[in-house]
Amino acid sequence: MKAIIAGAGIAGLTAAYELGRMGWDVTVLERAKELRSGGYMIDFFGPGYDAAEENGLLDGLACRAHAIDGVELVNGDGSHQAYMSYAALRASLGGRLFSLMRGDIEQVLFEALPGSVALRFGSEVIAVEDRDTGVAVVLDDGTGAEADLLIGADGLHSGLRRQMFCGEAEALKFLGYHTAAYIFRSQAVAEAAKGNFTMLSLPGRQAGIFRMQGDQVAVYFLWRDARPERAADTRQAIAEQFGDLGWLIPEILAGAPENADIYYDVVAQIEAEHWHGKRTVLIGDAAYAVSLLAGQGASLAIGGAHLLARMLAEHDDIGAALVAFERVMRPEAEKKQAAGRRTAEWIVPSSRFRVWLRAIVFNFSSLPIVSRLIGGLVPPSPKGIFAGATKGQHT
Numbered sequence: 001m002k003a004i005i006a007g008a009g010i011a012g013l014t015a016a017y018e019l020g021r022m023g024w025d026v027t028v029l030e031r032a033k034e035l036r037s038g039g040y041m042i043d044f045f046g047p048g049y050d051a052a053e054e055n056g057l058l059d060g061l062a063c064r065a066h067a068i069d070g071v072e073l074v075n076g077d078g079s080h081q082a083y084m085s086y087a088a089l090r091a092s093l094g095g096r097l098f099s100l101m102r103g104d105i106e107q108v109l110f111e112a113l114p115g116s117v118a119l120r121f122g123s124e125v126i127a128v129e130d131r132d133t134g135v136a137v138v139l140d141d142g143t144g145a146e147a148d149l150l151i152g153a154d155g156l157h158s159g160l161r162r163q164m165f166c167g168e169a170e171a172l173k174f175l176g177y178h179t180a181a182y183i184f185r186s187q188a189v190a191e192a193a194k195g196n197f198t199m200l201s202l203p204g205r206q207a208g209i210f211r212m213q214g215d216q217v218a219v220y221f222l223w224r225d226a227r228p229e230r231a232a233d234t235r236q237a238i239a240e241q242f243g244d245l246g247w248l249i250p251e252i253l254a255g256a257p258e259n260a261d262i263y264y265d266v267v268a269q270i271e272a273e274h275w276h277g278k279r280t281v282l283i284g285d286a287a288y289a290v291s292l293l294a295g296q297g298a299s300l301a302i303g304g305a306h307l308l309a310r311m312l313a314e315h316d317d318i319g320a321a322l323v324a325f326e327r328v329m330r331p332e333a334e335k336k337q338a339a340g341r342r343t344a345e346w347i348v349p350s351s352r353f354r355v356w357l358r359a360i361v362f363n364f365s366s367l368p369i370v371s372r373l374i375g376g377l378v379p380p381s382p383k384g385i386f387a388g389a390t391k392g393q394h395t
């Protein structure tokens, strides 16, 4: 069997890893010139954790985990607002959580790819013919290719989704926030972050820093912004939103790289009516982006790719496997999307009162009842849906 996968992100690389191990002949087409590095810190738990445990990737991912003591919230002037130990957060998820950089997840997946997987950078699909017996594609260099299955794992702004299923205006549900992230060097900011994930917590605005190693710091910004389109100049957009603040913000803004090296996007979910055709299927953000407000996009990218591979292994007919995949995956994704919309107000409180309320919850997070409340913000996936194996505690 032959598969073409568009997109070498977390979903695409996981699908390539799984299908390659099942003996498929796999080609991954990635639009970027190389594997993306860095990104932002991912809290890894949920379906992807279960799937990685089953497909053998969990130990490799856990090796890249960063030890985080806790999450500290600070006010606009840098004064202490609240603290939650990471142990409490892990406890609320039954210990099945660790944090790592998005780029490191992709690196682990890339290194695990079987030799039979071909990865072509700087390449994308521009036309698709989806037939009963197979799929034919035309690439941007004018060449053609055929396969038994085409997997669209090309992210939030998926070109394959647009070509095959529906336009972005129809599928992309803007949630009213913008987000940006980059990595920079600053001894002062690194020392201030200590071993915590330190977060500026203001109504409608948030900036989080984490010391990666030495003077290397990962920062992300999240702000309310009613404009559904991305600003033309990312550095300027961040400066407009955060430039009036004290704390470490002037140093963080001064460390911003060129626009091309900053991750920047609107915060949105994808609600597409169709995820699959005859021999084509979408996975990851392309199909069911839940957004960082739900905090499980990477997890669902891995979980979804694993589920698709399982369905392909369990069904002789590819069409039946795609139907079965969507039947299981869609309600799970919708559940996480709804949770993401519900928790938006908790993640980015809109008023001083709600900022204060969140600080109270953080400060009492070691209490079992509060820990359960925090865990309750994340709807669990029923056992056996994403992975069938018996699950143990990972430490």
Ligand SMILES: Cc1cc2nc3c(=O)[nH]c(=O)nc-3n(C[C@H](O)[C@H](O)[C@H](O)COP(=O)(O)OP(=O)(O)OC[C@H]3O[C@@H](n4cnc5c(N)ncnc54)[C@H](O)[C@@H]3O)c2cc1C
Pocket: 006, 007, 008, 009, 010, 011, 012, 029, 030, 031, 032, 036, 040, 041, 042, 043, 044, 045, 102, 123, 124, 125, 153, 154, 155, 156, 157, 158, 159, 160, 179, 180, 181, 220, 283, 284, 285, 286, 289, 290, 291, 292, 295, 296, 297, 298, 299, 300, 301
């Ligand atoms: C700030 C932030 C924090 C987050 N925190 C968390 C978290 O704590 N936990 C969590 O689980 N998730 C988190 N997420 C979400 C998570 O990062 C995404 O859901 C996940 O990376 C989606 O993976 P993907 O492979 O589906 O898509 P992507 O990562 O977008 O990958 C798509 C790939 O396809 C390529 N591509 C695009 N178009 C084409 C084309 N036409 N042809 C070929 N290739 C193409 C792209 O270059 C890219 O490599 C966060 C997201 C953000 C922005």
